[in-house]
Amino acid sequence: MNFTVDGRQAFGYTAAHALDPAKPTVVFAHGAGLDHSWFGLQSRYFGYHGRNALALDFPGHGRSAGPALATIQKMADWVMRLLDAGKLDKASVVGHSMGALVALECAARHPQRIERIALLGVAYPMNVSDAFLEAARENRQDAYDMETIWGHAPQVPLGGNPNPGMWMYGDTLARLARLAPGVLYSDLRACHEYAGGEAAAAKLQRPVLFVLGRRDQMTAAKAGLAFAHKVPGAQVVQIAPSGHSLMAESPDAVLDALIDFFRG
Amino acid sequence: MAAGPKYPGFDTLALHAGQSPDATNGARAVPIYATTSYVFRDSEHAASLFNMERAGHVYSRISNPTVAVLEERMAALEGGVGAIATASGQAALHLAVATLMDAGSHIVASNSLYGGSHNLLGYTLKRFGIDTTFVAPGTPENFRKAIRPETRLLFGETLGNPGLEVLDIPAVAKVAHEAGLPLLVDATFTTPYLMQPFAHGADLLYHSATKFLGGHGVAIGGVLVDSGRFDWEKSGKFPQLTAPYAGFHNMDFEEESGTRAFLLRARREGLRDFGACMAPMTAFHILLGIETLHLRMPRHVASTRKIVNFLSSQSAVAQVLYPELPEHPDHALAKRLLPKGCGAVFSFDLRGGREAGKRFIESLRVFSHLANVGDAKSLVIHPASTTHYRMTDADLTKAGIGPGTVRLSVGLEDTEDLVEDLARGLRAAQK
Numbered sequence: 141m142n143f144t145v146d147g148r149q150a151f152g153y154t155a156a157h158a159l160d161p162a163k164p165t166v167v168f169a170h171g172a173g174l175d176h177s178w179f180g181l182q183s184r185y186f187g188y189h190g191r192n193a194l195a196l197d198f199p200g201h202g203r204s205a206g207p208a209l210a211t212i213q214k215m216a217d218w219v220m221r222l223l224d225a226g227k228l229d230k231a232s233v234v235g236h237s238m239g240a241l242v243a244l245e246c247a248a249r250h251p252q253r254i255e256r257i258a259l260l261g262v263a264y265p266m267n268v269s270d271a272f273l274e275a276a277r278e279n280r281q282d283a284y285d286m287e288t289i290w291g292h293a294p295q296v297p298l299g300g301n302p303n304p305g306m307w308m309y310g311d312t313l314a315r316l317a318r319l320a321p322g323v324l325y326s327d328l329r330a331c332h333e334y335a336g337g338e339a340a341a342a343k344l345q346r347p348v349l350f351v352l353g354r355r356d357q358m359t360a361a362k363a364g365l366a367f368a369h370k371v372p373g374a375q376v377v378q379i380a381p382s383g384h385s386l387m388a389e390s391p392d393a394v395l396d397a398l399i400d401f402f403r404g
Numbered sequence: 405m406a407a408g409p410k411y412p413g414f415d416t417l418a419l420h421a422g423q424s425p426d427a428t429n430g431a432r433a434v435p436i437y438a439t440t441s442y443v444f445r446d447s448e449h450a451a452s453l454f455n456m457e458r459a460g461h462v463y464s465r466i467s468n469p470t471v472a473v474l475e476e477r478m479a480a481l482e483g484g485v486g487a488i489a490t491a492s493g494q495a496a497l498h499l500a501v502a503t504l505m506d507a508g509s510h511i512v513a514s515n516s517l518y519g520g521s522h523n524l525l526g527y528t529l530k531r532f533g534i535d536t537t538f539v540a541p542g543t544p545e546n547f548r549k550a551i552r553p554e555t556r557l558l559f560g561e562t563l564g565n566p567g568l569e570v571l572d573i574p575a576v577a578k579v580a581h582e583a584g585l586p587l588l589v590d591a592t593f594t595t596p597y598l599m600q601p602f603a604h605g606a607d608l609l610y611h612s613a614t615k616f617l618g619g620h621g622v623a624i625g626g627v628l629v630d631s632g633r634f635d636w637e638k639s640g641k642f643p644q645l646t647a648p649y650a651g652f653h654n655m656d657f658e659e660e661s662g663t664r665a666f667l668l669r670a671r672r673e674g675l676r677d678f679g680a681c682m683a684p685m686t687a688f689h690i691l692l693g694i695e696t697l698h699l700r701m702p703r704h705v706a707s708t709r710k711i712v713n714f715l716s717s718q719s720a721v722a723q724v725l726y727p728e729l730p731e732h733p734d735h736a737l738a739k740r741l742l743p744k745g746c747g748a749v750f751s752f753d754l755r756g757g758r759e760a761g762k763r764f765i766e767s768l769r770v771f772s773h774l775a776n777v778g779d780a781k782s783l784v785i786h787p788a789s790t791t792h793y794r795m796t797d798a799d800l801t802k803a804g805i806g807p808g809t810v811r812l813s814v815g816l817e818d819t820e821d822l823v824e825d826l827a828r829g830l831r832a833a834q835k
Binding site for chain 2: 181182282318
């Protein structure tokens, strides 16, 4: 579904349903360089099970017009304006990686509108190495290679994809190939420079779920767990075989964790 | 610059991509899941699978765990987003066409094609309202000139039939993309070992897996691979992928899955409705072949080079058509696109016409006379006395085949035995 936010086209996947303000809403916020379809299975489930699903494309990603937003705070405020455009008063936010930081910031900045947040593949601080940032700044192929290889568990290239016939590395590379120059760098820098995590965590008043991949090479589960311990009452689900791309690597386990969380 | 992470090499992917050791029993080899269907955990699980909210298998016409290993492995070897294995290479070509177009659509294809593909495009699909213009592939501009408003696909073979014309994939892909169209290539003769067409700009490819991928002449199969790089939405010519489809829950495949749109419709509609799926036993056979592709192809090519050199030196041979020879029209292109070799299937022209061809074939002892290529065993066929025997010499010439044209598929036997066998045939041909 297309929206207009800040005078530019913005897209949110709604699982072929019209948004109904009377229903609870789950926003899905993707990670650096990716788009709404990264949450394909999970967002579809919620869209067909009594909720508004709104899997967004951040500006400059997927079907949303650019330019990309430079900070996590700006992304969080943009999510709120997207909700306004959809005439949705409240929502829960499921965020992955960069999107998890956005979800965190949404909950901290707009507690009256955010009901629950689920943070997938998250760590704080979300440091990005100089080599990765530099490669992305120069729009070099090795930046996409780092995103792809570190973005999955080590066994992924030698293992099977739960989604029959699909090659996870190829899918990630194809998505990144569609990005405008500079978008991946903008996203990575936003993650790297985000300094509001602990302050945001201290403000959280709503239920929080962490879903962490035990074999995450991008945001190590150990770091995610340490951050989760700073959030009082946070629930944590660790998925043993999964790397950073939890929704693709362990789609059913992620969906089950989300179903339990939203049922609670 | 700091060294970045490294992808597994081709040889490793050929052995491992797509398969984890079996979680239940620890089987290292790919298990053959000889099952039509899969037990649902409960009603909700069943509904979620049908509505594509969960990953998994429902019915083996749509997907099967053994076949999925082959699909993922081929996608890995080709650098695609995914693949669909089919009942044959012809089924893969049909699946690609049927996914992308309707009656009234048009294809621009190379005229240097496998005969079965030529039949499908030139005759059979025409009956269903899909028209094809065939062009000489040596001049990429020919493709551009043949594009019409209703054109939806450009198509060629990485190495054409029968003259091994090398498709200038970068140039033809440029023509295609400037017209908002995808380029599909048949990569059967080259395999991903010799060339990865996506790296040169192709958008879709398929293989007759019956040939070098399986490599042992025991299974018929095909595989269709998508690069995921073609932007169907931006093209605006493919409502099949970018508009709600009543035939599948009003799904807009591109909106639903982005880079996976083509494969999603090809699997969920194409396999569901046309049904040309691959059997798990076939996938197992082809996977066994792929595990040694990186060992077999260099040997195929090395033996072919020796045989090409031998035949080129024989007075009984009028012409050898192999792109590594300087006199081949695509020699320079082959050096650029196929540095590892031009495969192991090629043709040569015997002096003496049809009768010489017959005598040659019938005196061979190691080469097997049959209609296939890409086997571990060496194969030979004389089109003028077999596949094209009804055609006059003049008609043969129009098809690029001479009365003395012989096609070889060079196998993995001792190369000296193969040369000796061919020498015997040449002597018989000249009697």
